[in-house]
Amino acid sequence: MNDKIRVGFSALSLLAVAACADTGNVEKSAADRAERFSANRIEADVRFLADDTLKGRDTGSEGYRIAANYVAAEYAQLGLTPAGENGSYFQEVPFKTAKLDLDTAAVTVTVNGEEKALAAGDDFYMSGDVNVPSGDVSGDIVFVGYGIHAPDLGHDDLEGVDLDGKIALVIGGAPTSFNSEIRAHHGSSTTKKKELASRGVVGTLIVSTLSGEKRRPFERLKKYLGTENFDWVAPEGSGDNAPRITASAAISHDVARTLFEGAGVSFDDVMAQAEEGAPEAVALKTSASIKRDSILSDTFYSPNVLGVLEGSDPVLKNQYVVMSAHLDHIGVSEHAKGDDKINNGALDNASGVAVMMEVARAYVRSGERPRRSILFAAVAAEEKGLLGAEYFAKFPTVAKGQMVANVNVDMPILLYDFADVIAFGADRSSLGPVTAEAAGSIGVSLTPDPMPEEGIFTRSDHYRFVQQGIPSVFLVTGWGPSVDGKDGGAIFREFLGKTYHRPHDSLDQAIDFQAGAKFAYVNWLILNEVANADERPRWNAGDFFGRTFGGLGADASEAR
Structure with a gap:
């Protein structure tokens, strides 16, 4: 689809048309498919998780526990199988400071x-x-x-x-x-x-x-x-x-x-x-x-919230595609300038959790189950060093060898109708072609890391899965011109410079929840393809991370 045609479609139309083309099911109307990814439901989640009542969802805080209970309640309503400890949705992670x-x-x-x-x-x-x-x-x-x-x-x-x-x-x-x-x-x-x-x-x-x-x-x-x-x-x-x-x-x-x-x-x-x-x-x-x-400090606990959508294949359902999003933020900054001291974390990462839950809802409301199981993980303490994801990846509540891939959602900057995404880790494994096809099917391009000096690849939860040998991909809204002609890179940079980890990351921002629905759909496309494929994802031959963590043989000539 060329740029002029693509810009002429709304984000919602793109979702609907591409979804029907992707499934090949001409009997499903565009409206039916678009309804599976609702901007309104994403907004409702973000409004709850970023409310002042939760006081920034700091790890170990009462506000974080409220957020965890909210996610667990949504899992229960959707009928996801508890994947925590003792038949619950919670893996209580022990922490000290x-x-x-x-x-x-x-x-x-x-x-x-x-x-x-x-x-x-x-x-x-x-x-x-x-x-x-x-x-x-x-x-x-x-x-x-x-x-x-x-x-x-x-x-x-x-x-x-x-x-x-x-x-x-x-x-x-x-x-x-x-x-x-x-x-x-x-x-x-x-x-x-x-x-x-x-x-x-x-x-x-x-x-x-x-x-x-x-x-x-x-x-x-x-x-x-x-x-x-x-x-x-x-x-x-x-x-x-x-x-x-x-x-x-x-x-x-x-x-x-x-x-x-x-x-x-x-x-x-x-x-x-x-x-x-x-x-x-x-x-x-x-x-x-x-x-x-x-x-x-004494030991205290803050949970990962884990729920499973069981797969439909009698054999492959014992394998898991993990979708992760961190639930925590950085709490209250008493020394912040102005009267507002609460770091609500609306985009970091209430939006990511909302996107993840919307993907779960899309499956449940459609009545369609993928062949493999999908484990939805709202994890703790990302802001403290990717700790909740690290704990789960090291001590998973399902068989570690049966976790075949991770799709991570962290801080999608939903302030513009993005036309490109950055896919960290995708080109390390067979997830690369899957990601390219998923994005391309709705007219979204893949662009390279615009700030390699920041080492983003090791700074979000997907990396903890990589370190356990699990192929992973982490999408970020891109820095190119948006569908409606905005400078995505300028908006993203301004967020990092003026809003990131500050009280301004709140509901006062002009959040584009339709972009959130679009982002949920892109991630769903990736997740769905992996969950239904005949083969589990594989590290590329000679890939550095495959060799370092995935047990592949070394071949210096293929080092990447």
């Missing part, structure tokens, strides 16, 4: 034989940790570039470097030459620390890149000192014995610069090299001590 003990936190460095205590906030930043609450380490400092071990990509900062008992000075992030999604994985501090710990590193000092420092100056971290960090608590007996780094701190560029004294190379030189590629590792002439203690 950890806050840095500022009275004992300390970083000292020794340069030219002189020991200097660094100042918290001005020179270094660190946070508490639920699972590794305390650490007290000392050692010589070794600069290891980005700290990345990726020989299949022709990049290995750690090859031949003696790191046993050392403190690693690491540049945050990953080289810009990496594919954006692979860069997000390798740039993760979790990925780096796991590899460094396996080589005997006892602690890390982290410094931002030159470009990163310009975007987010180190001094901004000071206001976050003492902030509570959330994490889930592993069920008894489920932990691992892998080595862990117990103490880490971010340091300023000024501090890092002093650590290179006498090294034969300057901090500024290696940072300039890092902007272009991979600076060489250097054993510095300096040492450091890092001490960190955490103040832990």
Whole structure:
């Protein structure tokens, strides 16, 4: 369908016409199909979930529990099978918080034989940790570039470097030459620390890149000192014995610069090299001590809400396509400017949960069941680090090997009638052609990641499924011109700059709920194709994430 014709149709007409073409069932009228994806029902869900009464749905709060009960009640009304614990819709996730003990936190460095205590906030930043609450380490400092071990990509900062008992000075992030999604994985501090710990590193000092420092100056971290960090608590007996780094701190560029004294190379030189590629590792002439203690809360619970639409095939119904959307937001900001302190999270992510529930309703109201079962998961604590999804993906209430794919919905910016979508993760697996066909069938194009430097691929719940080897796709409303000629990218950027994680993400916005119905339909098309296909989704041959998490054999020539 060419652009002039496509723009001439309304979003609702597109939904109806494409839906009939997709099913091939000429007996279903366009109106019948369009009714299955209702802007009014999506609006009703968003209005409830983003109401001030829920006070921003913070994980562990009463407002979040009200939201969870609302979703569970809708599951029950739809007749979805409870997939939580003890015959309920709830998987109660155990959480604790950890806050840095500022009275004992300390970083000292020794340069030219002189020991200097660094100042918290001005020179270094660190946070508490639920699972590794305390650490007290000392050692010589070794600069290891980005700290990345990726020989299949022709990049290995750690090859031949003696790191046993050392403190690693690491540049945050990953080289810009990496594919954006692979860069997000390798740039993760979790990925780096796991590899460094396996080589005997006892602690890390982290410094931002030159470009990163310009975007987010180190001094901004000071206001976050003492902030509570959330994490889930592993069920008894489920932990691992892998080595862990117990103490880490971010340091300023000024501090890092002093650590290179006498090294034969300057901090500024290696940072300039890092902007272009991979600076060489250097054993510095300096040492450091890092001490960190955490103040832990008692355990509290906040649930994932899980319901299953049972499949129709006697064999394939034992496989599950998981549709996820995070139910939480960030609660109340007492220091927010103005009288409104409640972060309602209308678009982040009441809209995503509403889209997910509308997909469930579309199935139930049609009376059509796909061959595979669909597990609808409204998950907790995404804003705290994708924690609810991570807990479910690690400790699922259905057989992990029977979860064949994840379709994730997070923060669709429903402020314009989008004409394109960004499909994070789609081109990693056989979900790519499915996604392209689904979008194309209603005149929506796929466009590439417009902000690869942000590492979005690792920053929403689908990534926790990827880490368990499950092919996943995460759609975001695109940045191209909208159907009615608006600049989607400008609207999206303005949302990120002025509204994201602020009280303004509320019902006062001009939310386009018809765009919400359209977005639900695109996701339904993907979900429906996967749920009815003869074969389960597969990672592409040689794909990086398939090799890393999905058990595929390595083939460097096919690395992507």
